Amino acid sequence: MRFAVLGSGFWATEVHAASLAGHPDAELVGIWGRDAEKAAAAGARYDVRGTTDLDALLADVDAVSISLPPSVQPDLAVRAAQAGCHLLLEKPVALSVADADRVVAATTAAGVASVVFLTYRFRTSTTAWLEQAGRSHLVGGSVTWLASTFAADSPFRGSVWRAEPGAPLWDLGPHALSLLEPALGPAVSAVGARAADGTVNVVLEHEGGATSTLTLSASASTLSAGEEFWVHGDAGRLVLLPEAGATAHEAHAVAVTELQAAALTGGAHPCDAAYGARQVRVLAAAQDAVAAGARRTV
The missing domain is CATH 3.40.50.720 (NAD(P)-binding Rossmann-like Domain)
Structure with a gap:
């Protein structure tokens, strides 16, 4: 092709x-x-x-x-x-x-x-993690992604759109949703708040009653930067560990x-344009929830 x-x-x-x-x-x-x-x-x-x-x-x-x-x-x-x-x-x-x-x-x-x-959806470790999650009765999950997007050594420091106030949600949120929704089900509502440094915190409710939390930042210090992904339920807490050498x-x-x-x-494909549009609906609801300080449905 x-x-x-x-x-x-x-x-x-x-x-x-x-x-x-x-x-x-x-x-x-x-x-x-x-x-x-x-x-x-x-x-x-x-x-x-x-x-x-x-x-x-x-x-x-x-x-x-x-x-x-x-x-x-x-x-x-x-x-x-x-x-x-x-x-x-x-x-x-x-x-x-x-x-x-x-x-x-x-x-x-x-x-x-x-x-x-x-990115994470096309890694072997994620496939295995989602298969394990599919065999569990899950009640919740969490994604924390603290990025130093504008640090001197970041390749994205000149990105104009990532400098917008809502960018952490729109830049990092799709990655979080691509892991949480296959495990917990489609998100149906959101509440959230923004910290003084721009960190966005969102709580999602999923179909079936599970909940998840997203903590996303583009302006974290380099000492704080990192990613954590996990879901939890009857099989305990299932952590998606970094895949060594993955690029x-x-x-x-x-x-x-x-x-x-x-x-x-x-x-x-499970991650086709229609799924991408669904992500936009969730992110738009979350953004509105953060701005209004109130629950918003997807």
Whole structure:
């Protein structure tokens, strides 16, 4: 399957393009970017076309791997789907329910496959953890993700959209939901609050009565930074431990393989655009709950 990467920033070049360039069953054909110089440099790095001509690139590929800000992604995803390209999307799919629904409608109308790249969902350790969780009667769970997004050595320190006040929820929340919802069921309501330093705390109620907590920060000190994921029930507390040596590059390669399988079989992937849109609904409810200081339904 012939792929184009849409985006020429750090994540696009270091993860999406690198993964595709080394994938045994996919071919990286080109890289599109809004900045002609950056696009050309990214293309030269992988010996493929770097261009600002989106339509010409879409006409030459079977699929796109999108690595763009969530405010930009929906329009490009719709154009790619309308051109008949399968979609490997970044999280969050969009920053509004309306935009997320546009992406879903475009994939449905075009009959193209879609997968949202949620890093932890494409790791072997997560698959085993979710299988174990599926054999347990669970009553709750927790995700704590404290990031130092704007530290001097962070590759995301120049990210404009991550500097917005609600960004921790929209940047890290999709990862949390991708682990908690398969284990505990769909989230149906949210309450929350924001700490003085911008840390977001959300309590979700899930179908069936389980609850979970999310503690998310983009501005944690480097000494506080880290991630913790667990669920609990009759089998005790099931902790998702870090997978030694796991990289985003490897997870992306798995997502590429699974997108290709969905495209070939015509089946829906568990993390397709429709699931990405559902995440947007949960995040929008949580954001409103934090702002209003009141419970919001999904």
